[in-house]
Amino acid sequence: MVARARRGAADEPGHGWGTVAKLLEIDGLRTQFLTSAGVIKAVDGISYDVNEGETIAIVGESGCGKSISALSILRLIPNPPGRIVGGSIRFRGRDLLQLSEEEIRNVRGRDIAMVFQEPMTSLNPVLTVGRQLTETLQQHLNMTREQANARAAELLGMVGIAEPERRLKQYPHHFSGGMRQRVMIAMALCCDPKLIIADEPTTALDVTIQAQILELMKDLTRRLGVALIVITHNLGIVARYADRVNVMYAGKIIESGPAAEIYRDPQHPYTLALLRSVPRMDQPRRARLDPVRGQPPDLSRLGDGCAFAPRCGFAVARCSRETPQLAPAGAPGHIAACWESERVSGALKRAS
Amino acid sequence: MSMAPATPAEMSEAGAPPPQAGAATAPRQRLADAPTLITVRNLKMHFPVTEGALFPRLVGQVKAVDGISFAIRKGETLGLVGESGCGKTTTGRCILRLEHATGGEILFDGKNLIDLDRKSMNALRRKIQVIFQDPYSSLNPRMKIGDIIAEPMLVHGTEPDKAARDARVMELLRLCGLDPRFADRFPHEMSGGQRQRVGIARALSVRPEFIICDEAISALDVSIQAQIINLLEDLREQFGLTYLFIAHDLSVVRHLCHRVAVMYLGKIVEMADCDELYGNPLHPYTQALLAAVPIPDPEIEKTRAHHIVKGEVPSPINPPSGCVFHPRCPSAVAECSKSVPEFREVKPGHFVACSVI
């Protein structure tokens, strides 16, 4: 399963399941921000695994902590005001939170690469694209100038940029948004990473370009065996590309499982509401959408109980007192943090 | 005066009506008799392209918008879709007079916005508001959220009383799904989605008649999109608002818009009633756009054929000859690179510019 209900003996190192190799194991991660409004618990005890070569999607409402949880993996949290206050992040057995600054710098861009929504913020506008690619290659892989140039051209070709030699001499502003995102993917692939974290990689792009980029990422990650954590708010993208899904709410993972199961029979009321809130082109147009009602919680003022309870149609008295933990619900590998998941189960089918 | 019947929370708690096919079409028909609010006729925005810093020389033109025409009725929502650089944002900017159009007419309130003097334009500008695409750059980082939302009310003098203005800021925050406590926070303390709601609250603050939504909800996650879509629809119903809805999410456009125009490289290639366009897309570009949208259902996605249109939009400085879509078009024939297809009405209300069909 993606997120863990609880740590059992079978999850311990050396007691593995044989074929499925765990690449990343996040356990009890907590990241907070100290602001004028108080302590914001942006990530509040999340645990999940990523297996080698698989694609995991993280979905959830704006502000629920998707980006912060991803940035925490590479320790890219601005401090102050942010701080990782607990948990462990094991990458191929090593806890990234225990590494020195220099060691984590070596992990970044090399073992684990990131692709952001807006490539312009991660590309240096005054350096040619070639220079940015070769610098990384020379720095991380000790390549010579020539080796790096050849590899850079090869990478651009791989991400579908025509005439790579000529394009290497150009600056980021000579590239369209889609082409820049291709460059970002080339940069991410530079050092043969094991894991790519893509935070809304195509949100800024047009539909046809979005489809091209996602297809490219899927093809490359499959071919090269790279695992992918993709953060997106687009449930269509999740449906097309993800193997497994983590649904986040108010800093926690509240449901997790195989993509097909999450969409077929959601076990948490929030996931159910999320799936029902999207207009679908394959279905008759509805008079009104059913949004997730109410307002997103203020992460600095979370009390006891389930954070979704105030907005939840299934809530009972217990929900506002006791916080539900992730537990098996529905099909194997599917878990949800809800006291009432038995009632939620099957609700999507009944609604349609 | 209260702007909407209830907060999004209350509206949905009251229970959304069950999905019914007829409900969505009834108000759509009433629109046929509504008066036209805005007419755009043969609009052109050709930007000069120069070379040389000291003695700039004219070397060409970018035809960002190249002779487009449409009209929007009062209370209607026209969707404008297409890839970046196709001219949809420039169209919006011409209407807002952020660009000075180089040709055509934009008629609003019986006046042609293109040659209106500054004073008359300022008076009109309150009625035409915009919700921008980028929640990061459109908010002043040094201003508190409450002041950001109140600013247009000060500029246009619509709410001179401070207490009334503050009350309205609270109401707008709640309307847009934000905790009123956000009034005292700064943009950098909010997530992207939270910031976008502030932009919407700000646009609504001066009670406009016509709102240009330029990718206004694209950056929001789905649950929030649904609230904002419902909110935009409620405001449209209650105040007879009219929208030009510029977006790339075709599922959202299908839900929200009465009619849809598809743009490509400065031209409208297809325009029809929403149901007609989605049910019977005729232009190969429209068909490519629709095929690119993933359906939120893994079972369907597994079996669905993914025909992804190749290439990118060519440079508008040197657009292709003939039909501008022909280099990417799967149905192109030799003729397509030679003659510019006429934008013709193939069925009542269904216009398309393609010589193959």
Ligand SMILES: Nc1ncnc2c1ncn2[C@@H]1O[C@H](COP(=O)(O)OP(=O)(O)OP(=O)(O)O)[C@@H](O)[C@H]1O
């Ligand atoms: N620099 C910061 N200072 C204070 N609070 C912050 C900061 N950055 C993020 N937060 C808070 O942390 C929480 C999680 O933010 P995060 O950016 O991870 O959200 P997200 O799930 O990625 O949302 P979105 O979908 O809008 O990108 C939010 O409530 C946000 O307000």
Ligand SMILES: [Mg+2]
């Ligand atoms: Mg984010």
